[in-house]
Amino acid sequence: MTPLAAAEDSDGDGYDNPSETFTIWDGADAYPNNPDIHEAVFSTGCDPPVAKLDLGEPVTFTCTIRNEGPVAVKIYVEVEEGEHLSNRYIPGTYDIDPEERIELKINVLGSSKGYAMAKLQVFSRANGSPTQVFDLPIEVTGDEWSGLNSQGVSDPTLDFSLMTTILDGIANWLSQHTPWEITNMNAGLLVLMMTFALVSIVRRKRARSVWQQNMQRKVVEDSRMEMRFDTIRKDQMFHYGEEPTIPDSPVYIIRRNR
Structure with a gap:
């Protein structure tokens, strides 16, 4: 067997240089030419910096993450909501x-x-542990959010926060995998168009299936009708070939009155 080539460590800090088969995510050096740094470095910020919420009130933080290193990095982002909060963010890579x-x-x-x-x-x-943690301080008051309908037992009105979170996730994913910057409004329009397209495809397939069933039923009915016509024609031909006979007349004595 041919021995495997030794991994390269340019700065001699004990972390191998990143390659196509061994990335920073796998444990490679995020700074292959700097012996003092080997972990990825990010600049992170969120807007608003702090938030104050009522009970049941949602808030959306717009957060940016910038890679300050010289090598491309794959990251996994999640949110730890802590006490008094409910997290609607969907983790992603x-x-x-x-x-x-x-x-x-x-x-x-x-x-x-x-x-x-x-x-x-x-x-x-x-x-490994998180490379970076950014705090989002939030105060939750004891007041009920005005967006909730409080009559006896408080029933929440239509809550769009989950839909907003889903659209934000779709927009983030599309922005990462396409050359365009996609907003949540663009993502919503795209989802709406895809929904209409799927409905159209389903209706078209259903109409084609019904048409095929009707055609099969028509073929069966036409076959049965043709069989009935064949039976009638054969019956008529059988009677047509018979010799006609003169029926016997009854015998009557006819007397002439004189």
Whole structure:
């Protein structure tokens, strides 16, 4: 067997240089030419910096993450909501080129009264602690959000926060995998168009299926009708070939009156 080539460590810090088969996510050096740094470095910020919510009120943080290193990095982002909050953000994986910045929409909901600290966590290693943690301080009051309908037992009105979170996730994914910057409004229009297209395809397939069933039924009915006509024609031909006979007349005695 041919021995495997030794991995290269340019700066001699004990971390191998990244390659196509061994990335930073796998444990490679995020700074292959700097012996003092080997972990990925990010610049992170969120707007608004703090939030104050009523019970049941949602808030969306617009957060940006920038790769400050010289090597492309794959990251995994999740949110730890902590106490008094309900997290609506869907965790995701993103690829960030050097000096590239991505934008995420983080949606949380006030669930109980108190002070909370949601945490935006960025992982750049497959098996390791977060590379960066960004705090989102939130105060949840004891007042019921005006968006909730409180009559006896409070029943929430139509809540679009979950839909907004889903659209934000779709927009983030499309922005990462296409050359365009996709907003949640663009994502909503795209989802609407895809829904109409799917409905049209389903209706078309159903109409074609019904048409095929009707055609099969018509073929069967035509075959049965043709069989009945054949039976009638054969019966007529059989009677047509018979010799006609003169029926016997009854015998009557006819007397002439004189």
